[in-house]
Amino acid sequence: MPFVQALHKPHQPRTGTIRFNQTSKSFLFNFTGSNRSIPSYIYHPLTRPIPQAPINSSTQKGRTKKRKQRGTKILAMASNGEQNQTESGRHQEVGHKSLLQSDALYQYILETSVYPREHEAMKELRELTAKHPWNIMTTSADEGQFLNMLLKLINAKNTMEIGVYTGYSLLATALALPEDGKILAMDINKENYELGLPVIKKAGVAHKIEFKEGPALPVLDEMIKDEKNLGSYDFIFVDADKDNYLNYHKRLIELVKVGGLIGYDNTLWNGSVVAPPDAPLRKYVRYYRDFVLELNKALAVDPRIEICMLPVGDGITLCRRIK
Numbered sequence: 001m002p003f004v005q006a007l008h009k010p011h012q013p014r015t016g017t018i019r020f021n022q023t024s025k026s027f028l029f030n031f032t033g034s035n036r037s038i039p040s041y042i043y044h045p046l047t048r049p050i051p052q053a054p055i056n057s058s059t060q061k062g063r064t065k066k067r068k069q070r071g072t073k074i075l076a077m078a079s080n081g082e083q084n085q086t087e088s089g090r091h092q093e094v095g096h097k098s099l100l101q102s103d104a105l106y107q108y109i110l111e112t113s114v115y116p117r118e119h120e121a122m123k124e125l126r127e128l129t130a131k132h133p134w135n136i137m138t139t140s141a142d143e144g145q146f147l148n149m150l151l152k153l154i155n156a157k158n159t160m161e162i163g164v165y166t167g168y169s170l171l172a173t174a175l176a177l178p179e180d181g182k183i184l185a186m187d188i189n190k191e192n193y194e195l196g197l198p199v200i201k202k203a204g205v206a207h208k209i210e211f212k213e214g215p216a217l218p219v220l221d222e223m224i225k226d227e228k229n230l231g232s233y234d235f236i237f238v239d240a241d242k243d244n245y246l247n248y249h250k251r252l253i254e255l256v257k258v259g260g261l262i263g264y265d266n267t268l269w270n271g272s273v274v275a276p277p278d279a280p281l282r283k284y285v286r287y288y289r290d291f292v293l294e295l296n297k298a299l300a301v302d303p304r305i306e307i308c309m310l311p312v313g314d315g316i317t318l319c320r321r322i323k
């Protein structure tokens with residue numbers, strides 16, 4: 001889940017304010033004119049309201065002006081279906097994150113090899129998700145394409161996904177599986193899953209999905225008690241609460257089969273994994289970064305797996321269980 005970059009780039013703090021809305025339990029980000037509402041469960045360490053803190057308003061004015069000049073918008077506010085067609089704007093507008101340093105290069109990848117080959121249902125779901133206020137959480141189209149091919153390459157049949165949102169990575173998975181393939185999909189928010197569900201149904205792959213609403217960890221705890229679940233998964237994709245990734249790993253390593261894969265998303269955490277200690281990171285980026293760093297260290301020395309960290313999306317680490 002690459003959802004940070006549109007809001008924040010290390011070393012380039014955005015100008016604006018953050019407020020906590022008690023009613024919606026959301027943080028309201030207002031950066032250079034864009035209003036974004038982020039559900040508090042994503043950033044639950046920040047459980048108290050953040051004081052309104054204009055971050056350097058003169059810089060803000062300068063940036064706003066520059067951005068206007070470029071004719072770009074930071075984030076997709078696509079509720080009116082408006083499409084910003086400027087070259088530099090589209091990368092950010094689609095709300096997808098890439099660690100590539102050039103927007104044009106990322107756009108080239110999308111336009112040359114991703115969008116032209118994107119399944120029509122994936123396109124529909126992507127466009128539907130772009131209208132949702134939390135669209136920055138969605139898996140990027142290039143990562144969706146990557147997952148889809150990966151699953152076919154490994155002939156995955158029995159899979160799991162933790163962190164569904166509106167279901168872009170879920171649909172990429174469902175489309176890759178054979179007719180009798182299965183996905184156990186878990187998310188604490190069913191509403192967002194139900195937004196994408198009609199598209200998944202239309203694509204004819206909903207029968208492969210078993211959706212469980214609620215936190216994933218207790219479900220995993222139950223699963224590992226049952227011997228028939230052990231070593232039974234071909235592929236598991238984790239794209240949820242970063243502070244639990246190591247807890248997930250402890251359980252998932254028992255559930256994935258030897259030779260099977262676990263994919264942990266956001267392992268480069270918007271590049272913040274290499275930010276200097278005094279870098280002006282936002283609180284939630286800093287908070288989760290420590291967990292991502294800890295996970296990356298642990299995976300690197302785990303003798304039960306082989307790993308490969310790929311700079312796709314916000315970084316995905318593939319772990320192949322070897323024992």
Ligand SMILES: C[S@@+](CC[C@H](N)C(=O)[O-])C[C@H]1O[C@@H](n2cnc3c(N)ncnc32)[C@H](O)[C@@H]1O
Pocket residue numbers: 001002003041042137138139162163164165166167168169170186187188189192214215216217239240241
């Ligand atoms: C980045 S989004 C997932 C994006 C999704 N993979 C996609 O392709 O659009 C993260 C999701 O994790 C879910 N989540 C957060 N904490 C969770 C938990 N403890 N258990 C299950 N899901 C959780 C959130 O509700 C959110 O929908």
